[in-house]
Amino acid sequence: MHPKKILLFLVSVLVALFGMTLFSSYHTTASGMVREGILFANNTMLRYPTPDILGMLFKAQEKENNKLDKLIKDNKEHIVDEKTEYLAENDSIVNDTLQKLETNVEGKIYYPGNRIDYIRRLKAKLCQTSCQIVHYGDSQIEGDRITGYVRNRLQLAYAGGGPGFFPIKVVYNQNSINIVASANWSRYAFFDRKQRRKVGHDKYGLFATYSRFTPYAKDTASMPITKASFVLKPSKKSYARLQHYTQFGLHYGNAHSHISIKVYEDGNILKTDTLIADGKYHNYKLNFTTTPNEIKVELEGRVSPDFYGITLDASSGVRVDNVAMRGEAGRIFTRMNYENYHQMSADRRPDIFIFQFGGNTIPYMKTDLQLKDYVEGLIFNMKWVKRANPNAMFMLLGPGDMTTSRNGQRMTYPFLPKLNDLMKEECLKNDVAFFSMYEAMGGENAMITWVKEGMAAADYVHFSPKGTKLISEVFYQCLHNDLAAVD
Known part of the structure; x- marks a missing residue:
């Protein structure tokens, strides 16, 4: 064959192949992955690059534009040190680099209305004899992640102790307390939709979960x-402040039959009693002069009440409850029983609510309208919580950077920057402070660097233990600097 004809054939094929790129565009799959291709009428898709693939080919590598990159590298050796894996009371990952962090540039907390007035009110709450904080969030805070670090820093600054809330039936790693429960406990979570339909009621309390030692019948x-029990001991893996508590609370409701309770302190019988069987919410409280080495609780009855959880606190200072909701987006509250939620709120008396949601919705966002509906729904749920806690202040922690795969290249989910901006806008309209974790990490494609530096997991969504400490410290430093700047 003549060389010119061969050349013409090759050029024609290349032109045809390039022409197909004009019909290719980005599509989000049901699993949340962003794919490039040609979508046909029957919803089948031919994977094919879009025209901007040419620009990508000329990039030597993804730009590492993370503004915290130097911060992470400077602190890498310190954070990796196993001696700081669980910090003692006087330890911190703060060093000169973190102290020099320009927190008003990256990771800024945005305040509604009069900024100074809002920070003053926040500081007044923290300086009270007792300040109760409830931290709601998705899997990013499971096992007291982020919450535990921030709790420790706040308790060091404003006094306090104890891990706050935790469930009897623990379903994930829990370093804040050592709890061993008998095998007949089961967990029920309002954010578990399949399980919720089987229960038949919506009374899940302030913590949106409860445990039972008998099944429904x-x-x-x-x-x-039936007998059931659990044993509590301070966790040597936790921060020193969390290991000191003198107030015990066993939160329960939906009790309609006789339930006996025995409490042991360090192996000695402390109290024998009966729980109130009127169906309403109650908190069975005990005070100790010093932290017990062991608390054992034995329960006995035909039908288990719903036990919303245990709280362990110091008598004063800052208390922070970690309420993790795996897979949740923060819009379940309005479907819970308001009277039950309000009763428990009146007992626990939260002063500050921290909401940390949004990451679970990002992979499924396809339109601006979906984004708008989600944020409005989240704010509406926060207002519902506010109605039950009218004196409480609110803060929203937006999701950090998350990346998906596009033809083998990692990239920030397309709607994540928009979600960050919309959350900020709606929070400032509704008397809610907003911390942009996305900006704190460095913005678009920042997660790539965090994963490479060992600060995030290979799923490009969750923080590693080292990354959790770093982002928690960035948040705390932002808050600390703002509080220190006002009288």
Whole structure:
């Protein structure tokens, strides 16, 4: 064949192949992955690059434009040190580099209305004899992640102790307390939609979860007497402040039959009692002069109440409850029983609520309208919580950077920057402070550097233990600097 014809054939094929790129565009799959291709009428897609693939080919590598990159590298050796894996009371990952962090440039907390007035009110809450904080969030805070670090820093600054809330039936790693429960406990979570439909009621309390030691049954009269127990010990893996508490609370409700309770302190019987069986919310409280080495609770009855959880606190100072909701986006509250939620709020008396949601919705966002509906729904749920806690202040922690794969290249989810901006805008309209974790990490494609530096997991979504400490410290330093700047 003549060389010119061969050349013409090759050029024609290349032109045809390039022409197909004009029909290719970006599509989000049901699993949240962003794919390039040609979508046909029957919803099948031919994977094919878009025209901007040419620009990508000329990039030697993804730009590492993370403004915290130097910060991470400067602190890498210090953070990796196993001696700081669980910090003692006088330890911190803060060093000269972190102290020089320009927190008003990156990772800024945005305040509604009169900024100074809002910070003063926030500081007044923290300086009270007792300040109760509830931290709601998704899997990013599971196992007291982020919450535990921030709690420790706040308790060091404003006094306080104890881990706050935790469930009886623990379903994820828990370093804040050592709890061993008998095998017959089961967990029920309002944010577990399948499980919620089976329960038949919406009374899940302030912590949106509860544990039971007997299953649900229609014929309760024929149920046998059942015993259950749990044992609590301070966790040597936790921060020193969390290991000191003198106030015990066992939160329960939906009790309609006789339930006996025995409490042991360090192996000695402390109290024998009966729980109130009127169906309403109650908190069974005990005070100790010093932190017990061990608290054991034995329960006995035919039908288990719903036990919303345990709280362990110091008698004064800052208390922070970690309420992790795996897979949740922060819009379940309005579907819970308001009276039950309000009763528990009146007992726990939260002063500050921290919401940390948004990451679970990002992979499924396809339109601006979906984004708008989500943020409005989240704010509406925060207002519902506010109605039950009218004196509380609110803060929203937006999601950090998350990346998806586009033809083998990592990139920030397309709607994440828009979500960050919309959250900020709506928070400032509704008397809610906003911390942009996305900006604190460095913005678009920052997660790539965090993963490379060992600060985030290979899923390009969750922080590693070292990254958790770093982002928690950045948040705390932002808050600390703002509080220190006002009288």
